[in-house]
Amino acid sequence: MSEALPLYAKVKDHILGNIRSGAWAAGHRVPSENELVESFRISRMTANRALRELTSEGFLSRVPGVGTFVREAPALSSLMELRNIAEEIAQRGHRYSARVISQSEIESNPALNEEFEDRALKRLYHIVIVHEENAVPVQLEDRYVNPLAVPDFLERDFTDTTPTAVLLAATPVDELEHTVEATLPTPEQQRLLSIAALEPCLALHRRSWSRGKVATVATLTYPASRYALYSRHRTTARGTFSQ
Structure with missing residues (x-):
């Protein structure tokens, strides 16, 4: 990943890379905000933005109290x-x-x-x-x-x-x-x-x-x-x- 990318964009690229490679299939549970904070050494706000944007773009589905999952294509x-x-x-x-x-x-x-x-x-x-x-x-x-x-x-x-x-x-x-x-x-x-x-x-x-x-x-x-x-x-x- 390019160093010029904002931190939230690096997290998005990491998640998208796993989805597009097939490593994370539809229904796969993606790392939580806390797990992303620890893995990438980022703020919770940054982790939240990455997950929120991927959800609004249709790649993820967030279930309150359960987790965030790779969304099946319509x-x-x-x-x-x-x-x-x-x-x-x-x-x-x-x-x-x-x-x-x-x-x-x-x-x-x-x-x-x-x-x-x-x-x-x-x-x-x-x-x-x-x-x-x-x-x-x-x-x-x-x-x-x-x-x-x-x-x-x-x-x-x-x-x-x-x-x-x-x-x-x-x-x-x-x-x-x-x-x-x-x-x-x-x-x-x-x-x-x-x-x-x-x-x-x-x-x-x-x-x-x-x-x-x-x-x-x-x-x-x-x-x-x-x-x-x-x-x-x-x-x-x-x-x-x-x-």
Whole structure:
């Protein structure tokens, strides 16, 4: 380490070096403030700053009264494709589970009719589900479904399968529309996702078309610390999507 580096930066480099080399894997307990003070002969304030900055940068997770640990990288979910979250979680070797919060038939309204591009639409299926990875909530799904697309949608057991799996099996997908925004959770989202009021979230709003009609409209809310959205596509030399 360079002598020109501030002391707290030397401590950060030491910790990051162990993480990046693989010596300290996700979940590894890093030295405490007291241990860092003794090892580096620094002040407690300096040790605290190093750990605090690494925590805010997403490398560490601090558990009051327990210790500081190397944080697992957030899971990835496809932005542009329809992917079954249960399969994504299983592919990572983790355990998937779901909690169905509500599942019902509702009256449509002008705002929903506009989303579905159908002023004559009277009824919709509505489902709210919390998807969990190793019993930790990672996605809140709030979905509306056109009954004409999947008439038996509400008869399914969504603790055993996912809405995406049911929709893909029942009807072809012609077109997808995505909008992503950064949000702060509502009190209800905080409760369902077990997150704090100021925990940033990613909200993916998705509309899916089948046979030229909007089949489903969903908002998928992810705690930003637990999930990341990604997309990778081939493009032309000018950066546009290849056909």
